[in-house]
Amino acid sequence: MLKFTAEHEWLKIDGDVATVGITTHAAEQLGDLVFVELPDVGTSFDKGGDAATVESVKAASDVYSPLDGEIVEVNQAIVDDPSLVNSDPQGAGWFFKLKLKNTADADGLLDEAAYKELVG
Amino acid sequence: MSTARKRQRWAGARAPEDWRAPLNVASDLKKTPLHDLNVSLGARMVPFAGYEMPVQFPAGVLKEHLHTRAAAGLFDVSHMGQVIARARSGDNADAARALESLVPVDVAGLPEGRQRYALFTAEDGGILDDLMIANRGDHFFVVVNAACKEADLAHMQERIGDSCEVTMLADRALIALQGPRAEPVLAELWADIAGMRFMDVRACDLHDADCIVSRSGYTGEDGFEISIPADQAEKVCRHLLDHPDVMPIGLGARDSLRLEAGLCLYGNDINTTTTPVEAALEWAIQKVRRTGGDRAGGFPGADVILGQFASGAARRRVGLKVDGKAPVRPPAKLYSDADGKTEIGHVTSGGFGPSIEGPIAMGYVPVALSAPGTPLFAEVRGKYLPVTVAALPFVPNTFKR
Numbered sequence: 048m049l050k051f052t053a054e055h056e057w058l059k060i061d062g063d064v065a066t067v068g069i070t071t072h073a074a075e076q077l078g079d080l081v082f083v084e085l086p087d088v089g090t091s092f093d094k095g096g097d098a099a100t101v102e103s104v105k106a107a108s109d110v111y112s113p114l115d116g117e118i119v120e121v122n123q124a125i126v127d128d129p130s131l132v133n134s135d136p137q138g139a140g141w142f143f144k145l146k147l148k149n150t151a152d153a154d155g156l157l158d159e160a161a162y163k164e165l166v167g
Numbered sequence: 168m169s170t171a172r173k174r175q176r177w178a179g180a181r182a183p184e185d186w187r188a189p190l191n192v193a194s195d196l197k198k199t200p201l202h203d204l205n206v207s208l209g210a211r212m213v214p215f216a217g218y219e220m221p222v223q224f225p226a227g228v229l230k231e232h233l234h235t236r237a238a239a240g241l242f243d244v245s246h247m248g249q250v251i252a253r254a255r256s257g258d259n260a261d262a263a264r265a266l267e268s269l270v271p272v273d274v275a276g277l278p279e280g281r282q283r284y285a286l287f288t289a290e291d292g293g294i295l296d297d298l299m300i301a302n303r304g305d306h307f308f309v310v311v312n313a314a315c316k317e318a319d320l321a322h323m324q325e326r327i328g329d330s331c332e333v334t335m336l337a338d339r340a341l342i343a344l345q346g347p348r349a350e351p352v353l354a355e356l357w358a359d360i361a362g363m364r365f366m367d368v369r370a371c372d373l374h375d376a377d378c379i380v381s382r383s384g385y386t387g388e389d390g391f392e393i394s395i396p397a398d399q400a401e402k403v404c405r406h407l408l409d410h411p412d413v414m415p416i417g418l419g420a421r422d423s424l425r426l427e428a429g430l431c432l433y434g435n436d437i438n439t440t441t442t443p444v445e446a447a448l449e450w451a452i453q454k455v456r457r458t459g460g461d462r463a464g465g466f467p468g469a470d471v472i473l474g475q476f477a478s479g480a481a482r483r484r485v486g487l488k489v490d491g492k493a494p495v496r497p498p499a500k501l502y503s504d505a506d507g508k509t510e511i512g513h514v515t516s517g518g519f520g521p522s523i524e525g526p527i528a529m530g531y532v533p534v535a536l537s538a539p540g541t542p543l544f545a546e547v548r549g550k551y552l553p554v555t556v557a558a559l560p561f562v563p564n565t566f567k568r
Contacts, residue, residue, distance in 0.1 A: 078229075079227050081494065082494055082526075102519065105228060105422070
């Protein structure tokens with residue numbers, strides 16, 4: 048199940064674990080990333096909490112936790128090579144896997160059609 | 168999200184809630200003569216100093232930066248103020264004398280066809296703006312920062328208006344062509360360009376437009392800054408962009424280029440609270456204006472600034488090389504210890520240097536901690552990251568002296 052947030056994150060939900068990244072649109076808006084900071088495995092976040100940081104040449108931006116949950120895995124590859132997020136944001140450029148506190152919360156997120164409408 | 172850290176969502180300088188909206192809707196931002204060209208080239212436009220300016224083009228900041236260092240980058244800097252100071256007496260030496268009452272710089276000794284970096288100083292030794300002054304023979308041509316230009320004009324008119332007619336040129340664009348291919352590109356239009364040295368200024372025709380060209384810039388690269396009549400600027404730029412070596416460059420790369428070159432951004436690295444000596448800009452104050460010189464003093468704040476030449480300032484602007492990969496951005500605090508106990512200064516510019524391939528910054532530290540190699544710590548998101556004081560510039564300049 049693929050879901051999106053209005054804050055330009057995508058979630059691929061498999062059971063109670065969501066793989067989370069930023070959308071193609073977000074990656075384009077941010078421009079070339081030069082630094083990514085990911086949370087520690089085991090950290091819990093509330094929805095909207097600052098889970099990761101990305102930096103372009105120009106600016107730093109936060110990546111929010113899209114739902115309540117606990118980090119169970121992070122993608123070290125984007126820390127080693129932040130340009131992966133630009134080249135494949137919705138694939139190899141994923142950020143972290145979040146074990147959802149309540150899987151039903153995902154129903155409140157946007158589906159792909161609704162997100163596409165949002166970004167035009 | 169902490170606003171104190173100047174963090175932002177995806178859209179660069181624009182707020183998250185409005186970045187989908189076209190920027191020119193209900194906006195009172197001014198446009199440069201190259202606005203339509205910038206938009207047609209796919210620029211992302213942002214507000215800057217009251218203007219709608221291109222922060223980046225489709226190539227993106229990284230490629231734009233590296234292209235400028237490798238070939239030639241074209242910058243629209245028409246938001247900057249272009250000011251003429253002409254002596255009412257008709258004698259340009261009188262205009263030089265008047266300007267020397269505003270800047271701690273040798274203007275009287277600046278030959279016709281030469282340009283020099285200068286600072287408008289305040290009575291307390293602070294810096295009101297930094298600028299370029301060119302001797303154009305029968306007048307001086309002054310280029311000032313966009314955000315300061317109205318204040319600079321008022322300052323000049325008030326202080327030297329009796330002896331000089333001071334006018335802002337509203338009908339001219341200003342572009343910069345920077346990088347190792349800038350000279351060959353311009354030489355195809357005007358053969359004499361190759362004879363110009365760093366800081367030379369000449370009038371010339373480029374595609375039948377009356378231009379003023381100086382061999383200078385804000386990137387650390389060899390290059391040129393060109394003042395063009397507003398109504399011909401787009402034509403000249405389109406011709407330059409037709410050249411395969413030339414790419415349009417936005418303010419994002421302009422900032423990373425000047426940071427690598429160790430050049431100050433007014434409002435960040437220098438302002439009314441920093442003196443030229445604190446800012447490590449002693450080189451901009453020629454000996455003739457220093458104590459013991461023929462025309463020593465006589466500029467605002469001379470007692471403070473010349474006093475600092477004699478006895479030193481307490482703090483100094485330095486370069487900072489960040490040991491890890493995380494960019495350190497202003498206004499990150501600097502500490503002498505890894506636990507954040509002793510705060511000693513702060514970062515005034517910082518980010519990722521694409522040519523350095525790593526994070527770099529500039530900031531103010533106590534003189535005792537200003538020697539290259541001094542280990543310090545910068546606070547980023549609650550952590551104290553090791554940084555090292557580094558000599559400026561980070562990237563050697565390639566000026567044609």
